[in-house]
Amino acid sequence: MSNAEQRKRKSQLTPRREPVQARARERARQILDTTGRLLEEVGLNDLTTILIAKELGVSVGSLYHYFPNKHAILYAMGEQWLSSMTVALEELEQQDLENLDLQQFLAELLDRLVAVYREQRGLLPLVQAMWGIPELHELDERHDELLISHLSAMYKRLGFVCPPNEMNRLARATLETCHALFLVIVNQAGVRSDRTREDLQQMLFTMLNAHRGEARPAGLDDVEAP
Amino acid sequence: MSNAEQRKRKSQLTPRREPVQARARERARQILDTTGRLLEEVGLNDLTTILIAKELGVSVGSLYHYFPNKHAILYAMGEQWLSSMTVALEELEQQDLENLDLQQFLAELLDRLVAVYREQRGLLPLVQAMWGIPELHELDERHDELLISHLSAMYKRLGFVCPPNEMNRLARATLETCHALFLVIVNQAGVRSDRTREDLQQMLFTMLNAHRGEARPAGLDDVEAP
DNA sequence: AAAAAACCGGCGCAGGGCGCCGGCTTCCAG
DNA sequence: CTGGAAGCCGGCGCCCTGCGCCGGTTTTTT
Structure with a gap:
């Protein structure tokens, strides 16, 4: 079945091989960089492999040495995004949360997260992709789980006593x-933006x-429900 | 230029003709109804004209008597959504807002809007479409403008004294x-859901x-800015 | 220097969905 | 009853765009 074969290849999202040489690793980084820039400029709908290649000054064939298909590139961008979030959250967890009051905590949280949002290129189209492209749904879910688990843990350390479902x-x-x-x-x-940031903090508080x-x-009384 | 011709046809979003006979009007309604149902079931990506026709038990050709293309169907759904919102907001504006306190107002507002959200079939994929499909962007913008203008007007009647940009x-x-x-x-x-609804009200308050x-x-001091 | 990895450009091609076409049926008016 | 307009139907042409493999060359590694 060549059809099944193709599906298999298509659903492949991880990079073809781990880049070993410095130059290759650099290329992979550049691809993601360029893709981010293009996402900002032309949006998700007009993003094509050809465009990425042209912009970066390499051939389409080269692209496929690093990523098995277009979605894999977006997937990698999503993972980059997730890891930025993870870093931000873990840094926050280094702090002595037990002795922070809620307002201080929220200020810290928002500062860090806003910074991550600010530095992510083409964030909006990327979010759109995670919603719209089935292969990327998983990322959205992982993102939610990541935040929920970290937030829950931190709330607990701040002295919250609600049951898990709440x-x-x-x-x-x-x-x-x-x-x-x-x-x-x-x-x-x-x-x-500062005012809205402040409003958000007060609302969460x-x-x-x-x-x-x-x-x-x-x-x-239920244990688990949406 | 057949290309320009095609573009023109493609960008056509309004129904081909106003249905005059009762049966035709009914069909148009049925098409939107079925589309809504399918959006819920299969999502935006797997929604095709063929599927809509098959589900409704008519031919694809028939569909094109009422709508010039697939996006026009979604566009019509979006307009339906906008008009539901409009109705809800205008009903609210009937009330004697000047003598409502902020909490009462928010309770009313949320009740009505949540009801609209609840009754809209396939809301999520529809939102996704308004983000993802260029032809439908306009709807999203109109939605925002609609809400902003109504909310601003109502806030004013509630006694808010901020300048327009704020x-x-x-x-x-x-x-x-x-x-x-x-x-x-x-x-x-x-x-x-009741608890989250209550939290939302308190946050907005x-x-x-x-x-x-x-x-x-x-x-x-600026007059207009994002 | 040889082997492995990286790079290149071209092009085959597949497939999925769009929407037109030509002919039929139904409905209403006169 | 009849004519014509509005409505209905199924098929399929077909487009066309973007995907991704190939065979050969260059660069890096050991």
């Missing part, structure tokens, strides 16, 4: 609110502060 | 926060209450 709900609400407003913030000019001490929230 | 910022923050959390809410089960009286916010 913690989960709070983390999800936090993450979605942050994501939505970060996208607003990075598109605003100086003062406005309101939500979290209201629930931090609820050991047994009413009506939430 | 009002705009607050409306945008409101809309993005609502959108993000509505999508969470409609996917949660009973009690949890926090943000809006903080700024309702700021006639001259510091550093916001």
Whole structure:
């Protein structure tokens, strides 16, 4: 079955081989870099392998030495994004959270995450890709899990006593609110973005502060639910 | 230029003709209905004209009597969505807002909007389409403008005294926060969704209450900016 | 210096979905 | 009852774009 063969190849998302030589590693980095730049400029719909190759000044064939197909490039960008988030979150977890109050914690959290959003090239099209391209869905899910697990852990260290399912709900609400407003913030000019950033912090504080001490929230006896 | 011709046809999004007979009008409604159902079931990527026709039990040719192309169907769904929102907002504006306090207002607002989100079939793929398909971008923008203008007007009636650009910022923050959390809410089960709905209300209250009286916010002297 | 890895440009080609076509059926008016 | 307009139907042409392999050359590594 050549069809099955093709599907297999198509669903292959990891790089063809681990680049060993310095030059090759550099190339792979350059490809991602260029792709990021192009995503910003032309958007997801007009991004083609030919365009990437031309922009970078290499041939299409070369591209396929590093990545088995176009989606794999986007996938790699997504992983880069995930790892930036991971770094930011782990740095935050280094801190002495037990002795931070909630406002201080939120200020730290938002600063770090906004920075990650700010430095990511072509973020919006990338998000769009993670929603729209089936092969990349997994990344979106991993992103959510990553944030939920880290946030839950940190909330606990801050003294939250909610049961796991409620913690989960709070983390999800936090993450979605942050994501939505970060996208607003990075598109605003100086003062406005600071104000929105501050509003976000106060909103999160309101939500979290209201629930931090609820050991047994009413009506939430289920263990796991969306 | 057959190419220009084609482009012209492709960019055509309004229905081919206004249906005059009852049967035809009914068909058009059915097409949108079926499309909504299919969007829920198979998602945006696997939605094809053939599938729509087969599901509805008509031929593909028939579809093209009512809509010039596939995107036009989605466009029509989007417009339906916009009009639901408009209705909800206008109903709210009927009320005696001047004598409502902010909490009461937010409760009303959220109830109505959540209801609209709940009853819209295939909402998520539709949103995805409005982001991903260039022809539908306009809908997304109109949606934002719609909400921002209505929200600004209502905030004013509630006694807000901010300058227009700040009002705009607050409306945008409101809309993005609502959108993000509505999508969470409609996917949660009973009690949890109520709690998130309540959290959202308190968060919005926090943000809006903080700024309702700021006639001259510091550093916001520009007239228009993102 | 030989082997392995990286690089190059061209081109075959597959396939999936779009939407037109030509002819039929139904409905309404006169 | 009849004529014509609106509605309906299935098929399939076909496009066309982007994917990704190939055979050969150059560079790096050991």
